[in-house]
Amino acid sequence: MRIAHIITRMIIGGAQENTLLNCLDLMHDHGDEVLLITGPSVGPEGNLLDQGRAGELPIEQVPSLRRAIHPYHDWQATRSIRSILRTFRPDVVHTHSAKGGLLGRHVAWGLRDNEGQRPAVIHTVHGAPFHPFQSAPAREFFRRCERWAAQRCHHMVSVADAMTDLMVDADVAPREKFTTIYSGMDVDPFLHSDDHRQAIRDRFGFRNEHVVIGKIARLFHLKGHDDLITAAAIVASEYPQVRFLLVGDGLLRQPLTDRIASLGLQDHFVFAGLVPPSEVPPLIGAMDVLVHTSLREGLARALPQALLAGKPAVSYDVDGAREVVINDQTGYLIEPGDTQGLAKSLSKLTGNQKLRAELGGAGQRRFTEQFRHETMTRLIRELYLRTLGSLSR
Secondary structure, eight states, rough: OOEEEEEEESSSHHHHHHHHHHHHHHHHHTTEEEEEEEEOOOOOBBBBGGTTTTTTOOEETTTTTOOOOHHHHOOOHHHHHHHHHHHHHHSSSESHHHHHHHHHHHHHHTTTOSSSSOOOOEEEEEOOOOOOTSSSSHHHHHHHHHHHHHSSSSSSEEEEHHHHHHHHHHSSOOOEEEEOOOBOOOOOOHGGGGHHHHHHHHHHTTTOEEEEEEEEEOOOTOOOOOHHHHHHHHHHOOOEEEEEEEOOOOTTTTHHHHHHHHOOOOOGEEEEEEOOGGGGGHHHHHOOOEOOOOOSSSSTTTTHHHHTTTTEEEEEOOOOGGGOOBBBEEEEEEEOHHHHHHHHHHHHHTOHHHHHHHHHHHHHHTTTTTHHHHHHHHHHHHHHHHHHHHHOO
């Protein structure tokens, strides 16, 4: 098949890694002809394509395809995407992210081959562009945009059942238009993450007695770092040997550093900064627990990654988290904003090494096959074939 993927930007992030692995699998494992169309990867999150992982994947960059709404740039991007797709003549157009999904579906839906047939148009919902933290007018605007775009694709992939529920409840599209396919990853480095445990702990000055609680997220609004710091003060008062490893960077680095200092927690926190995806498995191997306090996220990749590495996870109960973090089985779910409950669960795991091993081991056994990127790509490709089959009837 000829398959075009469209995404707004290839920053270092879960949706982007999902898309890249899908493209490469389609090429290498299934012999498909694949084209990735993307805008420039501007911002502090880094560029996933700079790391050489794309290999020989054909990439078309559209300079005007930007995340922010800009009528002129969006018009230019629409024209560029249309020209690229007309030249490539795809059998399938698979879109990702809000802007890439909106413009990509609009253009793809208008394409026709010589027989009048449009390509199969698929969109992946990595996370909804509308959420409770927006103003009511903004939330309604983005909901209507998604509803409009949903009418211009044949099917949608959700990275978690929670994403389907959210979209159906918002009247974006009917339930039968969605299929859940979990976001795949290269699981083997996580299965062997403890191979690097001592070296990474030595790098950051963690001693054997230290229990390391890690968080992997941009230092950005709605990621919940403030809540973690509040809970950390409680945990550290009970367990002085606890340490917190923050992986990621962003505009809140200095305010968070200042707040940690104001609480006298400098010795308990380490900032690892922005790291490439290849360094995430060793960093998780150095951890004993992973905590996730984001207030909105489709299904944060850090959660299954921690479980694949045999580490228990403590997460706010948002979006798809409950599909992998199962109370008293693989970790603990906390109501968003409940810093007392967060501290209680983190303290429970900090003080009980046996419990950490039991919950982490259960997660590893339960989710290894489910999150292999090869599994994801096989299921997505089967969806392509079913969709194309239905169009030919």
